[in-house]
Amino acid sequence: MPINWNRPQPAPQAVWRVVNANFPSTGFGGIYSPRNIRGRSTPSLHAEGRALDIMLKAADPAQKIIADGLFRIFTDLAHQIGLEEVIWNKQVWSQRHLGVHPYTGADPHTGHMHIGFTRDGSQKTSFALLELRVAVLRTGVDELRKASGGLA
Numbered sequence: 001m002p003i004n005w006n007r008p009q010p011a012p013q014a015v016w017r018v019v020n021a022n023f024p025s026t027g028f029g030g031i032y033s034p035r036n037i038r039g040r041s042t043p044s045l046h047a048e049g050r051a052l053d054i055m056l057k058a059a060d061p062a063q064k065i066i067a068d069g070l071f072r073i074f075t076d077l078a079h080q081i082g083l084e085e086v087i088w089n090k091q092v093w094s095q096r097h098l099g100v101h102p103y104t105g106a107d108p109h110t111g112h113m114h115i116g117f118t119r120d121g122s123q124k125t126s127f128a129l130l131e132l133r134v135a136v137l138r139t140g141v142d143e144l145r146k147a148s149g150g151l152a
């Protein structure tokens with residue numbers, strides 16, 4: 001069966017479930033959306049349903065701790081997960097330019113994290129190592145919250 005690219009692909013859906021199960025305070029920002037990258041004439045990976053937006057605010061200290069931790073996990077595991085690009089808080093990791101670089105696009109991504117999958121990666125449904133790393137992050141954030149009397 002040919003893949004239908006006009007719908008949300010399996011990997012971003014599965015990754016959203018992992019993130020939201022561990023961090024219910026995160027918001028779903030969408031997967032499939034037939035549109036271009038903001039400020040450009042190139043289609044977004046959302047146009048093929050192979051990107052996930054997670055709503056998190058860099059200006060909110062509690063959310064920034066979670067988002068920075070997730071960004072680290074996604075960039076560490078990018079090749080295993082099958083990612084093409086990860087954008088968060090004026091930083092980007094991409095397959096084309098390895099490593100984390102300043103992001104200079106029109107949207108600074110301070111209100112959401114963008115996780116884009118390769119076409120192959122977008123069809124994956126099991127993410128054991130990601131699940132483990134996200135659960136470890138949740139435990140760490142919980143401990144931090146307890147240690148700071150609920151402030152973090």
Ligand SMILES: [Zn+2]
Pocket residue numbers: 046051052053113114115
């Ligand atoms: Zn996005």
